[in-house]
Amino acid sequence: MKKYACLLLFAIMLNGCDDGDLTPEIIDFEGLNPESCDIKTNELIYKLKPQEALILQLEENTLDDVVGEKTINITDEGLTQLVYRTFDGVISRANICDAIRPSSPNIIRDSKAKSGTITITTTPDTSEPEPDGSTSIKGFNHVIYMSNISYEIVGGVQVDPKSFPFGSLKTTTYTSPTVTLNAKAVMCNPTKIYNYNADRSMIIDALDDSLIQNSETLEPRRSTITATQNKIVFNTYNTTNIPAGYFCETPRPATPEINETWTALPTGTIEVVTTKNGAQYIHVVTIKDVELSNSSGLKFKLPKTFLFGEITTQ
Known part of the structure; x- marks a missing residue:
């Protein structure tokens, strides 16, 4: 968790100085599926375009095995952060997840969400019935929705608050129960x-x-x-x-x-x-x-x- 938090903070500090000639960004990742840097902890989740990334940093075990809905507020000091990042070349997973990032492309700009609410709805991912009629729990589906997200571009340009679906992520760390019994009761x-x-x-x-x-x-x-x-x-x-x-x-x-x-x-x-x-x-x-x-x-x-x-x- 600390590793990811430091990576995000370091990237923002590197880009703290801008040319002052900024315009509001159009941040649109609709239709793209989120992916996780680590499918066990799911602390850093991202969506990629050729030269853009939308990065969601969560506290460890936020995506757990509890069925239902939870809400998280984004604040400046909170561990949960949403960052929009642009690059000067085509990027890949390594640019987001690696502890030592590739030397290129370079980060052009980071836009950190200043406020908003994240809603996570967790449901079980249950298998289709086997020939004998049995089913098992394969894992969980986590549907993530962003409400009233307000970004601030470095340099002070404000992007109007937006609400949008971040997407759905599956976790598979759950082991479904196996019912085995003796012949004699x-x-x-x-x-x-x-x-x-x-x-x-x-x-x-x-x-x-x-x-x-x-x-x-x-x-x-x-x-x-x-x-x-x-x-x-x-x-x-x-x-x-x-x-x-x-x-x-x-x-x-x-x-x-x-x-x-x-x-x-x-x-x-x-x-x-x-x-x-x-x-x-x-x-x-x-x-x-x-x-x-x-x-x-x-x-x-x-x-x-x-x-x-x-x-x-x-």
């Missing part, structure tokens, strides 16, 4: 079952007690997932060694800690097929058309038919 009681694997678990609470019965089925038993019945929760944990019995304890133990929680939307169904093997009954639990959501508003779909696991009863 476990029943805590007739209304709570669970399955887990290493550092993740899936729990079905308030289970419809008509689903698991010690009698063979001719047709699958079915029950709808609602907000109060058949509640499905998928958790990831800060350990790979979840102790036996953890899921059946009430209240739930404080450790291991949960990293992230995803809950099933009130759609989809649970199906159970029961067969008998000697004195035991084998209940195969399948969930269908389930979409999981977290507290940040992210969503992804499991395969349309997802095997929760087998439960054995006597």
Whole structure:
């Protein structure tokens, strides 16, 4: 962050003296897509024309994984800056991003935005459904809009305030959850079952007690997932060694800690097929058309038919 801030400030200082014969610039980068100098931090974002650049400097992690809208005010002292820059020759990414810039072309003029508002709207970038119906979160789309941006050309010529879309930028640092479970599930009681694997678990609470019965089925038993019945929760944990019995304890133990929680939307169904093997009954639990959501508003779909696991009863 400091490296980029110094680069922008140094360029402005180099051009602090002008010939005094200035006219207002026409600053128009419409239709050009923004790019990032570093796709991990996204601190310096730019749009290029052959001899012009529009450079947006952001604080680190401004483009984060939080879905929604945020606004940032541009001030003289703020870390967020917008700079319009012109050159005396054709430029490339290196002229904006390299710590040691190419010796040519030279910067002719810098116009720093004196005021204005930046609005950033973040939405998840979700994949198209796979053949099995599942989706994943590939990253995030950040739509950036500039409102009432007022530039001041070095030397004092003022450019009228403008509002315009800066563009959309994708970030891909997010790792979409992977739901993997064991073949065998476990029943805590007739209304709570669970399955887990290493550092993740899936729990079905308030289970419809008509689903698991010690009698063979001719047709699958079915029950709808609602907000109060058949509640499905998928958790990831800060350990790979979840102790036996953890899921059946009430209240739930404080450790291991949960990293992230995803809950099933009130759609989809649970199906159970029961067969008998000697004195035991084998209940195969399948969930269908389930979409999981977290507290940040992210969503992804499991395969349309997802095997929760087998439960054995006597």
